[in-house]
Amino acid sequence: MDARYGAEMRPLLRRVPQLNRLAVFDAVARAGDFTSAARELEISQPAVSRHMAALARELGLELFERHGRTLSLTPQGRTLADATDGSFAVLERALADLDDPAIVFAVQPAMATTWIVPLLDQLEAAAQTEIRLRIFDRRAELDDREWDLAIVPGTGDWADWTSTLLFGEAVRPFASPALARELGFDALTRPSSLIGANLLHIDEVGRPNMTWAEWFGETGEPATLPQPRLKYNAYPTVIQEALAGNGIALGWQHLLSDLVERGLLVPVGPVVQRRNGGHHFCWRSDRDDRRYHDILECVRDEILGSSESFPAV
Numbered sequence: 114m115d116a117r118y119g120a121e122m123r124p125l126l127r128r129v130p131q132l133n134r135l136a137v138f139d140a141v142a143r144a145g146d147f148t149s150a151a152r153e154l155e156i157s158q159p160a161v162s163r164h165m166a167a168l169a170r171e172l173g174l175e176l177f178e179r180h181g182r183t184l185s186l187t188p189q190g191r192t193l194a195d196a197t198d199g200s201f202a203v204l205e206r207a208l209a210d211l212d213d214p215a216i217v218f219a220v221q222p223a224m225a226t227t228w229i230v231p232l233l234d235q236l237e238a239a240a241q242t243e244i245r246l247r248i249f250d251r252r253a254e255l256d257d258r259e260w261d262l263a264i265v266p267g268t269g270d271w272a273d274w275t276s277t278l279l280f281g282e283a284v285r286p287f288a289s290p291a292l293a294r295e296l297g298f299d300a301l302t303r304p305s306s307l308i309g310a311n312l313l314h315i316d317e318v319g320r321p322n323m324t325w326a327e328w329f330g331e332t333g334e335p336a337t338l339p340q341p342r343l344k345y346n347a348y349p350t351v352i353q354e355a356l357a358g359n360g361i362a363l364g365w366q367h368l369l370s371d372l373v374e375r376g377l378l379v380p381v382g383p384v385v386q387r388r389n390g391g392h393h394f395c396w397r398s399d400r401d402d403r404r405y406h407d408i409l410e411c412v413r414d415e416i417l418g419s420s421e422s423f424p425a426v
Contacts, residue, residue: 129171135197137164138176142194146184215243216408219255219263222248223348224392227368229264232419239411250347251320262396262409264416266322269393276393277413279420283366284323286312286382287373289358298361298381304334307382311360313351314341322348323387328363331385367392367420 129135140150141161151158169176176190186194218236220229225248229236237244247260255263269276286307288298296310312325329336345351352369355362356377364378372378394416396409 134168139197217260219247219260240408274395276395281391282387285384287364287378292358300380304332313360316344
């Protein structure tokens with residue numbers, strides 16, 4: 114058993130042997146008077162008065178001040194009221210989660226902003242439960258297991274996960290229309306022509322994304338690239354730099370199709386389909402409760418259906 118749950122009595126129980134008095138106090142603090150609190154709790158007004166007198170005596174504090182017929186909290190009473198309100202709210206959320214716990218869906222930043230966030234209401238409607246997004250950037254961030262479903266790029270052979278391939282990792286270089294015109298690049302530009310351009314790099318440590326060196330290798334035209342002057346630490350930043358005309362980004366064509374359709378980015382080289390990998394919809398192999406599997410089937414069907422509508426770019 115967790116050491117937090119030992120046999121020693123909590124200090125709170127020593128100070129307030131009858132914890133229901135805190136619930137009565139919370140009602141009085143929110144309602145502003147004993148009569149309204151009594152009505153809310155469906156007890157008598159004298160019972161509320163007795164509970165509040167006993168609570169003040171047990172704590173050794175003055176909780177209320179009377180000004181004629183009006184009642185106000187003392188500074189100590191306000192501190193206690195804030196604490197009880199916050200504590201009851203935490204308990205209420207925990208109980209709600211026990212009744213209908215939210216599903217934690219882990220996705221990378223670019224995928225969240227361009228695909229999953231716009232789809233979130235549809236996913237929740239299909240699953241009939243709340244879905245909370247967890248944004249991860251590096252593969253190791255999923256090792257804490259604080260997630261239920263995920264979309265992860267890679268080969269799909271992860272221990273303790275089951276996965277379905279959503280789509281292969283189709284990657285090509287993109288630039289702003291202005292930069293493409295300036296450089297004379299278009300969708301038919303040969304990879305070797307890109308070597309001298311400002312290629313936007315993301316740091317590679319712990320990331321499953323295709324690198325520029327891998328992309329050149331997959332095109333059949335491997336290249337020795339100059340050391341990048343700058344490496345970004347987030348993929349959305351790379352895309353923002355490309356949109357601003359500051360360089361050429363490698364992009365997953367499935368996720369950038371909207372920017373291409375709007376004329377904000379244009380392809381400036383060939384598509385490379387990673388031979389051994391893609392984006393996988395993943396779920397936990399160690400979860401065997403029926404509700405979880407019903408939800409993941411609903412979410413998976415919606416995700417698969419949505420991915421089929423991605424236009425090629």
